[in-house]
Amino acid sequence: MLETKEKVMSALEKTLLSDDERESMTANPARQDEAFLKGAYAYLSTTxxxxxxxxxxxxxxxxxxxxxxxxxxxxxxxxxxxxxxxxxxxxxxxxxxxxxxxxxxxxxxxxxxxxxxxxxxxxxxxxxxxxxxxxxxxxxxxxxxxxxxxxxxxxxxxxxxxxxxxxxxxxxxxxxxxxxxxxxxxxxxxxxxxxxxxxxxxxxxxxxxxx
Structure with missing residues (x-):
C-alpha cells in the first residue's frame, strides 16, 4: 500500500521548489512519482x-x-x-x-x-x-x-x-x-x-x- 501520508511533503516544503528543480522532475518519466510527491505539479490544481x-x-x-x-x-x-x-x-x-x-x-x-x-x-x-x-x-x-x-x-x-x-x-x-x-x-x-x-x-x- 502506498504510504502517501509519510511521503507527501508539507505545503510549505512544496513551495520551495525552484523552477529548475520542477522542470527537471516533470521532464523525466522516471521521476513522475517524485514530482507528484514534491508538489511539482501542484500548479495544475490552482483555480x-x-x-x-x-x-x-x-x-x-x-x-x-x-x-x-x-x-x-x-x-x-x-x-x-x-x-x-x-x-x-x-x-x-x-x-x-x-x-x-x-x-x-x-x-x-x-x-x-x-x-x-x-x-x-x-x-x-x-x-x-x-x-x-x-x-x-x-x-x-x-x-x-x-x-x-x-x-x-x-x-x-x-x-x-x-x-x-x-x-x-x-x-x-x-x-x-x-x-x-x-x-x-x-x-x-x-x-x-x-x-x-x-x-x-x-x-x-x-x-x-x-x-
Missing part, C-alpha cells in the same frame, strides 16, 4: 488553471464523444468536468497521482484509472472516441525526436476511427503542430491563456481528427 478542464470538456461535448482516454491524467481533474454518462479512463505513470484520482472519482459510474507508461500500455480490443493529451511527454523530446513521434503514434493508435485527439501544450511548443499533422487532421487551434497562473500560464489547444 487559475481550472478553466482548461472546462474548455476540453466543452470540446468533448461538441463532438459527442462517448469514451474518453485521458493520457497523463494526474489526479483525474478532467473527470469532474465531464458529463457523468460519458465513459472516462485516466492513465498516469505516477502511482501516487492515480491513488488520489481513485479516491476522488472512482465512485462515478463509467470511470477507470490505470497506473502505466503510455509508451508500453495496451488496451486490447478497446478504442476511444476521444484521446486527451494535456501536457504529457514534452520532456521526452529533449532526448530524441523519435520518442516524441512514437508518443503521437501511440495516442493515435488508441483513438477510434473518426475519433478526435485533443492536445494541450505550452504556447512555446507550437512546433508540435508538425507532429500532430502526421497522424491527424487539425480541426481547430485555440490560444488559451491563464494570466493568474505563475507557471506555464499560456496554453495552446490543438483539436484534430484521426486520419
Amino acid at each position: 487559475a488553471l481550472t478553466a482548461r478542464y472546462s474548455v476540453i470538456s466543452g470540446i468533448i461535448e461538441e463532438h459527442n464523444c462517448d469514451r474518453i482516454l485521458d493520457i497523463g491524467c494526474y489526479t483525474g481533474g478532467l473527470r469532474a468536468s465531464l458529463n457523468r454518462h460519458r465513459a472516462y479512463h485516466g492513465i498516469d505513470i505516477s502511482a501516487h497521482a492515480i491513488l488520489e484520482a481513485q479516491k476522488s472519482y472512482s465512485h462515478i459510474e463509467h470511470t477507470r484509472f490505470t497506473v502505466g507508461d503510455v509508451r508500453t500500455v495496451r488496451f486490447p480490443e478497446e478504442s476511444f472516441a476521444c484521446v486527451v493529451w494535456a501536457g504529457i511527454g514534452f520532456g521526452y523530446s529533449q532526448a530524441d525526436n523519435q520518442s516524441f513521434i512514437d508518443l503521437f503514434d501511440k495516442a493515435c493508435e488508441f483513438c477510434s476511427e473518426n475519433g478526435i485527439l485533443i492536445f494541450e501544450c505550452i504556447e512555446g511548443y507550437s512546433w508540435i503542430q508538425t507532429h500532430i499533422e502526421r497522424v491527424s487532421k487539425i480541426l481547430n487551434v485555440l490560444q488559451v491563456t491563464y494570466p493568474l497562473a505563475t507557471v506555464h500560464n499560456k496554453r495552446t489547444l490543438f483539436i484534430s481528427r484521426k486520419i
Whole structure:
C-alpha cells in the first residue's frame, strides 16, 4: 500500500521548489512519482488553471464523444468536468497521482484509472472516441525526436476511427503542430491563456481528427 501520508511533503516544503528543480522532475518519466510527491505539479490544481478542464470538456461535448482516454491524467481533474454518462479512463505513470484520482472519482459510474507508461500500455480490443493529451511527454523530446513521434503514434493508435485527439501544450511548443499533422487532421487551434497562473500560464489547444 502506498504510504502517501509519510511521503507527501508539507505545503510549505512544496513551495520551495525552484523552477529548475520542477522542470527537471516533470521532464523525466522516471521521476513522475517524485514530482507528484514534491508538489511539482501542484500548479495544475490552482483555480487559475481550472478553466482548461472546462474548455476540453466543452470540446468533448461538441463532438459527442462517448469514451474518453485521458493520457497523463494526474489526479483525474478532467473527470469532474465531464458529463457523468460519458465513459472516462485516466492513465498516469505516477502511482501516487492515480491513488488520489481513485479516491476522488472512482465512485462515478463509467470511470477507470490505470497506473502505466503510455509508451508500453495496451488496451486490447478497446478504442476511444476521444484521446486527451494535456501536457504529457514534452520532456521526452529533449532526448530524441523519435520518442516524441512514437508518443503521437501511440495516442493515435488508441483513438477510434473518426475519433478526435485533443492536445494541450505550452504556447512555446507550437512546433508540435508538425507532429500532430502526421497522424491527424487539425480541426481547430485555440490560444488559451491563464494570466493568474505563475507557471506555464499560456496554453495552446490543438483539436484534430484521426486520419
